[in-house]
Amino acid sequence: xxxxxxxxxxxxxxxxxxxxxxxxxxxxxxxxxxxxxxxxxxxxxxxxxxxxxxxxxxxxxxxxxxxxxxxxxxxxxxxxxxxxxxxxxxxxxxxxxxxxxxxxxxxxxxxxxxxxxxxxxxxxxxxxxxxxxxxxxxxxxxxxxxxxxxxxxxx
Amino acid sequence: xxxxxxxxxxxxxxxxxxxxxxxxxxxxxxxxxxxxxxxxxxxxxxxxxxxxxxxxxxxxxxxxxxxxxxxxxxxxxxxxxxxxxxxxxxxxxxxxxxxxxxxxxxxxxxxxxxxxxxxxxxxxxxxxxxxxxxxxxxxxxxxxxxxxxxxxxxx
DNA sequence: GGTAAAGTATAGTAAAACAATAGGAATTCA
DNA sequence: TGAATTCCTATTGTTTTACTATACTTTACC
Numbered sequence: 420x421x422x423x424x425x426x427x428x429x430x431x432x433x434x435x436x437x438x439x440x441x442x443x444x445x446x447x448x449x450x451x452x453x454x455x456x457x458x459x460x461x462x463x464x465x466x467x468x469x470x471x472x473x474x475x476x477x478x479x480x481x482x483x484x485x486x487x488x489x490x491x492x493x494x495x496x497x498x499x500x501x502x503x504x505x506x507x508x509x510x511x512x513x514x515x516x517x518x519x520x521x522x523x524x525x526x527x528x529x530x531x532x533x534x535x536x537x538x539x540x541x542x543x544x545x546x547x548x549x550x551x552x553x554x555x556x557x558x559x560x561x562x563x564x565x566x567x568x569x570x571x572x573x574x
Numbered sequence: 575x576x577x578x579x580x581x582x583x584x585x586x587x588x589x590x591x592x593x594x595x596x597x598x599x600x601x602x603x604x605x606x607x608x609x610x611x612x613x614x615x616x617x618x619x620x621x622x623x624x625x626x627x628x629x630x631x632x633x634x635x636x637x638x639x640x641x642x643x644x645x646x647x648x649x650x651x652x653x654x655x656x657x658x659x660x661x662x663x664x665x666x667x668x669x670x671x672x673x674x675x676x677x678x679x680x681x682x683x684x685x686x687x688x689x690x691x692x693x694x695x696x697x698x699x700x701x702x703x704x705x706x707x708x709x710x711x712x713x714x715x716x717x718x719x720x721x722x723x724x725x726x727x728x729x
Numbered sequence: 730g731g732t733a734a735a736g737t738a739t740a741g742t743a744a745a746a747c748a749a750t751a752g753g754a755a756t757t758c759a
Numbered sequence: 760t761g762a763a764t765t766c767c768t769a770t771t772g773t774t775t776t777a778c779t780a781t782a783c784t785t786t787a788c789c
Contacts, residue, residue: 480757556687559687624736636785
């Protein structure tokens, strides 16, 4: 049930790109800068961002002053989309995958115990990852930084 | 987010062992029989069942008339236990793992976006897999075989 | 006690996946 | 033109996966 480095780096990079600059405008950031900030191998990150671009999640600009930026608002890019591009289907077994179904060979899929359970697992993962956008994540991160002090109450 | 063959075969085998014989007694089954019924390589399954035994989930008997049987009632063996033995931690990233925590290197774990989300994923998977016992699965399978016809209603 | 049936244990291996690394081509801007 | 940047493909080293092999131990039964 592991997320690959590819997936991890990709998600981290997308989160960087999802954080608006101080001017509030969507950030345009170079590979090198992301790699340094997040301490990942730049050449590897290059490949990853390229995949993400080819999948339509990122736009890029070559040359001086170039870099990457999100192809759409952060609220419209889900973590599920990113993970699928970089790590493939979310499903633990192919026979419950929506995007890459393959029969698992059991005589009756409708009554296969493994399938019944793994289908639940797939749905749970998908609900979380497809239901969480980059904007949701950056919001949660901001919240974690400045925790609501409501619960403290008066002395 | 994949379950390995090792994990898959192991789960299937445990489900076989969890199905009580016609006499209602807990089944004692040989490697070879499970391998044939479920169409898995016998030698590979041998290793898998051995791991499960060493982890305390199975008991075995050598010699003529021997075989494997569950170490505890099917209701007291969760799928999570089985998967952990065969495929390791459920967590997508080590830094949210309960059984194999390792820092991921981010400057502040409490405000790391990846961690916030992956921790949810881990919990969702764990709730499902640790919350489902072998008995639960066999029950669901039986239900799938004989679907309740309640919903049909009169014409 | 011998023998066949079972599990125990460990080592080996081919292929695939993973995690990079390398290096040049293409593009943009000043 | 030249520096900065992405684009693209190939290669490499390591780890994991999915088996396969071999030898050993225990047990039941005749």
